Amino acid sequence: MAKNLTTRSEDYSKWYNELVIKADLAENSGVRGCMVIKPYGFAIWERMQAELDRMFKETGHQNAYFPLFIPKSYFSKEASHVDGFAKECAVVTHYRLKNDENGGIVVDEDAKLEEELIVRPTSETIIWDTYRKWIQSYRDLPLLINQWANVVRWEMRTRLFLRTAEFLWQEGHTAHATEKEALAEAEQMINVYADFAENFMAVPVIKGFKTESERFAGALETYCIEALMQDGKALQAGTSHFLGQNFAKAFDVKFATKEGKQEHVWATSWGVSTRLMGALIMTHSDDNGLVLPPNLAPDQVVIVPIYRSDEQFEAVSEVAKRLVTELRSKGVRVKFDNRDTHKPGWKFNEYELKGVPVRIAIGPKDVEKGTVEIARRDTLSKEFIDMSSVSEKVIALLDEIQTNLYTKASNFRKENITSVESYDEFKKVLEDKGGFISAHWDGTPETEERIKKETKATIRCIPLDAVEELGACVVTGKPSQKRVLFAKAY
Amino acid sequence: MAKNLTTRSEDYSKWYNELVIKADLAENSGVRGCMVIKPYGFAIWERMQAELDRMFKETGHQNAYFPLFIPKSYFSKEASHVDGFAKECAVVTHYRLKNDENGGIVVDEDAKLEEELIVRPTSETIIWDTYRKWIQSYRDLPLLINQWANVVRWEMRTRLFLRTAEFLWQEGHTAHATEKEALAEAEQMINVYADFAENFMAVPVIKGFKTESERFAGALETYCIEALMQDGKALQAGTSHFLGQNFAKAFDVKFATKEGKQEHVWATSWGVSTRLMGALIMTHSDDNGLVLPPNLAPDQVVIVPIYRSDEQFEAVSEVAKRLVTELRSKGVRVKFDNRDTHKPGWKFNEYELKGVPVRIAIGPKDVEKGTVEIARRDTLSKEFIDMSSVSEKVIALLDEIQTNLYTKASNFRKENITSVESYDEFKKVLEDKGGFISAHWDGTPETEERIKKETKATIRCIPLDAVEELGACVVTGKPSQKRVLFAKAY
Numbered sequence: 001m002a003k004n005l006t007t008r009s010e011d012y013s014k015w016y017n018e019l020v021i022k023a024d025l026a027e028n029s030g031v032r033g034c035m036v037i038k039p040y041g042f043a044i045w046e047r048m049q050a051e052l053d054r055m056f057k058e059t060g061h062q063n064a065y066f067p068l069f070i071p072k073s074y075f076s077k078e079a080s081h082v083d084g085f086a087k088e089c090a091v092v093t094h095y096r097l098k099n100d101e102n103g104g105i106v107v108d109e110d111a112k113l114e115e116e117l118i119v120r121p122t123s124e125t126i127i128w129d130t131y132r133k134w135i136q137s138y139r140d141l142p143l144l145i146n147q148w149a150n151v152v153r154w155e156m157r158t159r160l161f162l163r164t165a166e167f168l169w170q171e172g173h174t175a176h177a178t179e180k181e182a183l184a185e186a187e188q189m190i191n192v193y194a195d196f197a198e199n200f201m202a203v204p205v206i207k208g209f210k211t212e213s214e215r216f217a218g219a220l221e222t223y224c225i226e227a228l229m230q231d232g233k234a235l236q237a238g239t240s241h242f243l244g245q246n247f248a249k250a251f252d253v254k255f256a257t258k259e260g261k262q263e264h265v266w267a268t269s270w271g272v273s274t275r276l277m278g279a280l281i282m283t284h285s286d287d288n289g290l291v292l293p294p295n296l297a298p299d300q301v302v303i304v305p306i307y308r309s310d311e312q313f314e315a316v317s318e319v320a321k322r323l324v325t326e327l328r329s330k331g332v333r334v335k336f337d338n339r340d341t342h343k344p345g346w347k348f349n350e351y352e353l354k355g356v357p358v359r360i361a362i363g364p365k366d367v368e369k370g371t372v373e374i375a376r377r378d379t380l381s382k383e384f385i386d387m388s389s390v391s392e393k394v395i396a397l398l399d400e401i402q403t404n405l406y407t408k409a410s411n412f413r414k415e416n417i418t419s420v421e422s423y424d425e426f427k428k429v430l431e432d433k434g435g436f437i438s439a440h441w442d443g444t445p446e447t448e449e450r451i452k453k454e455t456k457a458t459i460r461c462i463p464l465d466a467v468e469e470l471g472a473c474v475v476t477g478k479p480s481q482k483r484v485l486f487a488k489a490y
Numbered sequence: 491m492a493k494n495l496t497t498r499s500e501d502y503s504k505w506y507n508e509l510v511i512k513a514d515l516a517e518n519s520g521v522r523g524c525m526v527i528k529p530y531g532f533a534i535w536e537r538m539q540a541e542l543d544r545m546f547k548e549t550g551h552q553n554a555y556f557p558l559f560i561p562k563s564y565f566s567k568e569a570s571h572v573d574g575f576a577k578e579c580a581v582v583t584h585y586r587l588k589n590d591e592n593g594g595i596v597v598d599e600d601a602k603l604e605e606e607l608i609v610r611p612t613s614e615t616i617i618w619d620t621y622r623k624w625i626q627s628y629r630d631l632p633l634l635i636n637q638w639a640n641v642v643r644w645e646m647r648t649r650l651f652l653r654t655a656e657f658l659w660q661e662g663h664t665a666h667a668t669e670k671e672a673l674a675e676a677e678q679m680i681n682v683y684a685d686f687a688e689n690f691m692a693v694p695v696i697k698g699f700k701t702e703s704e705r706f707a708g709a710l711e712t713y714c715i716e717a718l719m720q721d722g723k724a725l726q727a728g729t730s731h732f733l734g735q736n737f738a739k740a741f742d743v744k745f746a747t748k749e750g751k752q753e754h755v756w757a758t759s760w761g762v763s764t765r766l767m768g769a770l771i772m773t774h775s776d777d778n779g780l781v782l783p784p785n786l787a788p789d790q791v792v793i794v795p796i797y798r799s800d801e802q803f804e805a806v807s808e809v810a811k812r813l814v815t816e817l818r819s820k821g822v823r824v825k826f827d828n829r830d831t832h833k834p835g836w837k838f839n840e841y842e843l844k845g846v847p848v849r850i851a852i853g854p855k856d857v858e859k860g861t862v863e864i865a866r867r868d869t870l871s872k873e874f875i876d877m878s879s880v881s882e883k884v885i886a887l888l889d890e891i892q893t894n895l896y897t898k899a900s901n902f903r904k905e906n907i908t909s910v911e912s913y914d915e916f917k918k919v920l921e922d923k924g925g926f927i928s929a930h931w932d933g934t935p936e937t938e939e940r941i942k943k944e945t946k947a948t949i950r951c952i953p954l955d956a957v958e959e960l961g962a963c964v965v966t967g968k969p970s971q972k973r974v975l976f977a978k979a980y
Contacts, residue, residue: 027620027623029556029557029616029619029620030561030564030616030619030620031557031559031560031561031607031616034557034558034559035557036554036555036556036557036620037554037555038554039552039553039554039635042552042553042554042555043552043553046553062529062532062533063529063532063533063536064526064527064528064529064532065526065527065532065658066519066526067519067521067524067525067526067656068524068609068640068642068656069521069524069580069656070521071520071521072587072595074520075587075595076594076595082595087586087587087588088585088586089585089586089587090559090582090585090607091582091583091584091585091586091587091597092580092581092582092583092609093581093582093583093584093597094581094583095578095579095580095581095644096577096578096579096581096644097562097565097577097579097581097608098577104566105562105565105566105572107581107583107606116587116597117521117580118587119558119582119609126519126520126521129519129520130517130519130520130526133517139831145529149640150558150639150640152558154585154586166557166558166559168555341629
C-alpha cells in the first residue's frame with residue numbers, strides 16, 4: 001500500500017473519501033457542505049462538460065443563463081415543487097452589512113429585503129417565469145435551452161461530489177407544442193445521458209422510469225439512468241423529467257396554435273451534476289488510486305524520464321520530446337514530467353494515484369536499445385516496445401483501456417443483478433451481496449415504503465426495457481406485470 | 491429606421507438598452523438587478539470564454555472551483571477589502587423555509603445560521619483561506635489558478651451587462667515566491683486582456699495603472715484596460731491586481747524558501763466579466779443594430795434564399811447547401827435560413843439587427859447566372875460575385891471586417907483623446923466633446939476628488955506608456971511629471 005490508501009475491502013467509504021483528497025480531485029472548504037473542486041478534479045469535469053455540451057448542441061439545444069436568486073413567491077406557484085425544493089435552501093434576507101460599535105461587521109437590519117430570495121436549488125420557476133415572455137406562438141416552439149450553473153440544496157450530511165450543499169450541474173428546460181414532442185424530448189435526453197455515461201465515462205447504466213414517490217417534484221414522469229458502484233450500491237447518474245403542463249399552468253405560459261387556439265405548452269427538464277465525478281471514481285478506481293477512462297483523463301499519457309547524470313537526462317529528454325510532438329500531432333494528451341524535484345519512483349506512484357491511463361518510462365538503456373517501457377493503469381501490466389511503434393501502440397492502447405473499463409464494469413454489474421422470488425430471498429441477497437435486485441412489486445407506494453423502511457433498499461427504476469412477466473409481489477403476493485430494480489443507493 | 495431602434499444621436503443610452511433587448515442579447519428578470527442572458531447573447535459570451543480560457547491555459551493557468559458562499563468573518567481579515575466589498579452584498583441568514591398557518595411559506599426562524607454567509611462579490615478571501623492548505627514550500631509555487639463563476643454585488647442602479655447585481659466573470663488568483671514574479675504576472679495578465687480585447691473583440695484599449703483611490707480594495711497596484719465608447723464615455727474592460735502580501739498575511743499563507751526560511755507569498759488577482767458584452771456592443775454597433783466582429787459572431791455568414799415557387803426554392807437550396815458545406819469545411823460558421831415562415835426582407839432586417847458580419851442572398855436569377863449577392867454588415871455595402879469564388883471571398887471579407895472594425899474604433903479613439911493645459915479647457919472639452927482628456931495632475935487624491943465632484947470625470951488610468959513630461963496640474967498648478975487620462979465612465 002504505497003499510497004497509504006485505505007483499501008476498498010477494509011472500508012469502501014473511507015477509501016472513497018481518501019481517494020478524492022489524495023488524487024487532488026476536491027476537498028471540503030471552510031463553508032459547511034461546500035466543496036472546493038481542485039484543478040485536477042476540475043479538469044476532468046471540464047472534459048465532461050465539453051462532451052455533454054457538444055451533445056446538447058448537436059441535438060439542437062442552446063445555452064442561456066438565468067438568475068441565481070429566485071423570489072420566494074415563485075416557489076409557491078407549483079405546489080408539489082415547493083415541497084420538494086424550497087424547504088432546505090439558502091435564504092437571502094438582507095442586502096447590506098455594516099460596522100457595529102465594536103468594529104465588527106453585522107447585518108444591517110435597515111437593509112432587509114421585502115421578499116426573501118432563495119438561492120436556486122433548481123431553476124424551473126425562474127425559467128418558466130421567463131418563458132411566459134418568450135413564447136407566444138407555435139413558431140416559438142420548441143424552445144430548447146440548457147444552462148450550466150451552480151445550485152444549492154441545504155443537505156445535512158454531505159460527501160465530496162456525491163452530496164454537497166453547492167454543486168455544479170447543467171439543467172435543460174424545454175417547451176413544446178404537444179405532449180408527444182415533450183415526451184420524445186425527455187426520452188431523447190435520457191438516451192443522450194446514457195450514451196455519454198457508457199461511451200465516454202465507460203460507466204454502464206440502466207435506463208428506467210422512477211416510481212411516483214421517487215419522481216422529481218413537479219414531474220409527471222422521471223426517466224433516470226442508474227449505475228452500480230463497486231460496493232454494490234446504486235448511484236443515480238442523471239434524470240430527465242416530463243413535466244406535462246404543470247409549470248406552463250403555474251406560470252401561465254400559453255401559445256397560439258396554427259389554428260389560432262390558445263394552449264398551454266408542454267415541458268421537460270433534465271440534468272446531470274458533479275455527482276458524475278463520484279460515479280466515475282467509484283466505478284473504475286482501485287486500491288492503488290484513481291483509474292480514468294482515456295476519454296476523460298486530462299493527461300492520457302505521462303512520460304517519466306529515468307537518469308542519473310545530466311548527459312543521460314539530455315539523451316532521454318530528446319527522445320521524450322520527440323515522442324511528445326508525435327503523440328500530440330495525433331491528438332493524444334501527453335505530459336512529459338521532467339521535474340528534477342521528484343524521483344521516478346515518486347512520479348510512478350503519483351500518476352498511478354491520479355489514474356493516468358498510460359505511463360511511458362524512458363531510461364538510458366532504452367535510448368541505447370531503441371525501446372521504451374509502457375505501463376497501463378487499468379491492468380497495471382508493463383511491456384517494452386520498439387520506439388518506432390510507440391504512437392501506434394499508444395493509440396491502440398487508449399482504445400483498449402476505454403473498452404476494457406467498460407467491459408469490466410459491465411461484467412461486474414451483470415454479476416450483481418439478482419432476480420429474487422421472495423422477500424426473504426430479497427433481504428438475504430441485499431445483505432450478503434448487495435447490487436441490483438430484480439423483483440416483482442405490487443405497484444403501490446405503501447409496499448415501496450415498507451421495503452425501504454425495513455431494508456433501506458429503494459426502487460431505483462422500472463427499466464425501460466423491462467419485459468412483461470406475470471408474477472407476484474415479493475412482499476404482498478399481489479399480482480405484478482413486470483420486475484423492477486431495487487438497491488441501496490447513494 | 492426599419493428596426494424601430496432609437497438612434498445613437500437621439501438618445502445613446504436608450505439606443506443601447508433597446509439594442510440589447512431587440513438583438514436578443516439579454517433582458518431584465520423578475521429578480522431585482524439580475525439579468526437573463528438570452529441564447530444569442532450567451533453564444534457570444536461563450537466565444538469570449540473559449541478564447542480567454544485558451545489564453546489562460548496557454549500561459550500556464552488551471553481552472554478550479556471555490557464555494558459560492560463566504561463566511562462573514564472571512565471578510566474582516568483584510569481590512570480594506572471588507573470596506574470595498576462586504577457592504578453591499580447578498581446575505582444568507584437562514585437555511586430553511588416552512589409553511590405558515592395560512593398555507594404560505596415563510597422563513598423558519600429555527601433555522602438561522604450561526605454565522606451569516608455572503609454570496610461572493612469576489613473570491614480572494616475564500617481562495618486564500620484555501621491556499622493556506624495548498625502552499626507549504628517553494629515547490630508549490632507559483633500557483634496559477636482561474637475560476638469561471640457568478641458573483642453578486644448589490645448595485646442600486648443596474649443596466650444590462652454594464653452593471654448588474656449578479657454577473658458572470660472569471661477571476662484569476664495566483665501565488666508567487668517573490669514580489670517580482672507577482673508583478674510580472676499582474677502585468678502579463680493585463681497584456682493578455684489587451685491582446686484579447688484588441689485582436690479578438692476588435693476593441694482598442696489603453697493599458698494603465700489605476701490611481702490609489704480607484705484601486706481594487708486590497709491591492710497595492712491595479713492595472714487596467716480602458717476602452718472608449720461611441721458616446722465619448724470610457725469603459726473599464728478588465729483589471730489585474732498586484733496584491734502584495736496583504737492576503738497572504740491576512741490568511742497566514744507562508745512557504746518554506748529553498749533556504750528553509752518561512753515567508754509570506756505574493757499574490758495577484760485579475761478578472762473580466764460579462765461587462766465585456768457592453769463594451770463590444772457600444773464600440774461597434776450602429777443605428778441599424780448590432781455589429782459583431784467575425785471572431786465573436788455565433789454565425790459569421792447567413793445565407794438567405796429568395797424564391798417564389800417550390801421549384802425555385804429547390805434550385806436555390808441546392809446551391810445554398812453546397813455553399814454551406816464548402817464554407818464549413820473551411821472553418822466558417824455559416825447558417826442557411828431556409829424557414830418558410832419569414833420573408834427575405836424580414837430576414838435581412840433580422841440579421842442586420844443581430845450583427846451577422848456577412849449575408850449571402852441567392853435567388854433564381856443568381857442560380858441562372860452563377861452569382862450570389864454578398865452584403866457586409868459593417869459598411870452595409872453589397873456586391874454580386876461569381877459563385878465559384880464565394881468561399882475565397884468570404885474568408886477574405888471576414889478578415890477585412892475584423893480589421894476594419896478595429897481600425898474604425900482606433901481612429902475614433904485617436905480623434906477623441908484631447909490634451910488640455912488648463913482646467914477651463916478641461917471642462918470645455920469634457921462638455922463639448924467628451925472622450926479621453928490627457929492632462930497633468932498633481933498626484934493627490936484631493937485634486938482627483940475635486941475634479942470628480944466638479945466635472946464627474948475620473949482618472950481612468952495612468953497609461954503604462956506615459957512619457958516623462960514636466961508640466962503643471964490643470965487644477966492646482968503644482969508640478970506633475972506625466973499626463974494621466976480623465977473621462978466620464980460607465
